[in-house]
Amino acid sequence: MAGGTVPVTDEDALAGLDLFGEGFVADPYPVFAALRRSSPAHHDPATGLWLVSRYEDVERVLLDPAGFLPDNAQHAVTRLPVPALRVLARAGFGLPPALANNGGPSHAGLRRLVTRFFSAAQVTASVPLVERTARELLAGAGDELDATGTYDLTADFARLLPCRVMMRLLGVEGIAPDTLVEWSDAALELFYGRPGAERQVVLAGLVGDFHRWLTSQVTDGAGAEGLIGSLRSHRLPDGSALDVPTAVAVCFFVFIAGQSTTGQLISTVLRTTCADPSAWARASQDDDFARTWVDEVLRREPPVTTWRRVAAHDTELSGVPVPAGAELLLMLMGTGSDPSVFPEPERLCPHRENTRRHLSFGAGRHRCPGALLARTEAEIALRTAARVLPGVRLLDDGRPDMLGLLSFRAPRRVPVIRAT
Numbered sequence: 001m002a003g004g005t006v007p008v009t010d011e012d013a014l015a016g017l018d019l020f021g022e023g024f025v026a027d028p029y030p031v032f033a034a035l036r037r038s039s040p041a042h043h044d045p046a047t048g049l050w051l052v053s054r055y056e057d058v059e060r061v062l063l064d065p066a067g068f069l070p071d072n073a074q075h076a077v078t079r080l081p082v083p084a085l086r087v088l089a090r091a092g093f094g095l096p097p098a099l100a101n102n103g104g105p106s107h108a109g110l111r112r113l114v115t116r117f118f119s120a121a122q123v124t125a126s127v128p129l130v131e132r133t134a135r136e137l138l139a140g141a142g143d144e145l146d147a148t149g150t151y152d153l154t155a156d157f158a159r160l161l162p163c164r165v166m167m168r169l170l171g172v173e174g175i176a177p178d179t180l181v182e183w184s185d186a187a188l189e190l191f192y193g194r195p196g197a198e199r200q201v202v203l204a205g206l207v208g209d210f211h212r213w214l215t216s217q218v219t220d221g222a223g224a225e226g227l228i229g230s231l232r233s234h235r236l237p238d239g240s241a242l243d244v245p246t247a248v249a250v251c252f253f254v255f256i257a258g259q260s261t262t263g264q265l266i267s268t269v270l271r272t273t274c275a276d277p278s279a280w281a282r283a284s285q286d287d288d289f290a291r292t293w294v295d296e297v298l299r300r301e302p303p304v305t306t307w308r309r310v311a312a313h314d315t316e317l318s319g320v321p322v323p324a325g326a327e328l329l330l331m332l333m334g335t336g337s338d339p340s341v342f343p344e345p346e347r348l349c350p351h352r353e354n355t356r357r358h359l360s361f362g363a364g365r366h367r368c369p370g371a372l373l374a375r376t377e378a379e380i381a382l383r384t385a386a387r388v389l390p391g392v393r394l395l396d397d398g399r400p401d402m403l404g405l406l407s408f409r410a411p412r413r414v415p416v417i418r419a420t
Helices: 010-014 022-026 029-038 055-062 082-090 107-116 120-137 141-148 154-158 161-170 177-192 197-220 226-233 244-274 277-285 287-300 371-388
Strands: 041-044 049-052 307-311 315-317 320-322 327-330 392-394 402-404 409-411 415-418
Touching: 010 029, 022 402, 049 055, 055 315, 055 327, 082 197, 107 226, 107 244, 120 154, 120 161, 120 371, 141 371, 141 415, 154 244, 154 371, 161 177, 161 226, 161 244, 161 371, 177 197, 177 244, 197 226, 197 244, 226 244, 244 277, 244 287, 244 371, 244 392, 244 409, 277 287, 277 371, 277 392, 287 371
Parallel strands: 049 327
Antiparallel strands: 041 049, 307 327, 315 320, 392 415, 402 409
């Protein structure tokens, strides 16, 4: 129509869909909406995955672990070339069923063990530690901002805060936080990204180093306390001791979730808040606002955007036939914008009545055991940064640098400047 805007149809929005493409990573919401309306169980030929987008379907899958298996939750999305596989093999790398990928009888006991370290009482007791660590990391932020004109809230704050807290909570010593962060980020890119063959070999080397270090901690570590000590003494349902590969797999998952994904959440929370000067000011003064703002960011823009399952038998999702063995990609991020559940989902409403109904931490037996700690760390990070750096705003150069993996999305940088 002359002088008007040609409406984008759902077919257009889904044509040539690339889950790793810049357009989708920058703004996935039109695709989520098109999927919900027109293709709620959509087979993506590029990845071979079935994209499940409606809230009711995703919740149903998550709450039915027998009908939808977690076996593929940690499989590499991009086929690993032989040189990368050799690097991993030399490191003895393996991820037997442990937590996220475990649908067997050992899961409940392992989950209970891990959950003890992230209970409400433990999280409450950790608040002073989180607050102290946040202040330590931001101690020189104001001076750097004054000296250079800008400060990146991600590089020296959001990425490191959850790692340092996790190390102290789990009794981890003798390793630099920067190293743990690098290893965790490498694992996410290798298994959930689309790196080239040469990059995969580099990443495999880092992941192999991570696995070797975890194995040494489980087998040779002197500490009897903390998560690793508990894993050493854990017994399986048949009474046998937990094997080393499975103990390492538990640590692999917990360390990555406790560092990288929580750091991604903090980066997203900080970016959305400092992009709105009034929200930044309120966060520095109103603890309740900071808490409810984090909840809304989790609903709308969670760090874990998707998760995978395998259909155990022929089934239907929103009337769409899905065959047995189909690998499903649950669009967690999209469910938080499902208008049938969240009215005006595009608006961040800090006091939305049903905010915590989101599925960003999963649901059922595989719901994230560290959800409360992650939310608490994000709240404290926001309040502390807003108080230490009052009157700043986001330096928006029009080119947001976003991490865009299959299941993880967050800003790589959150540069701020003094507001004028």
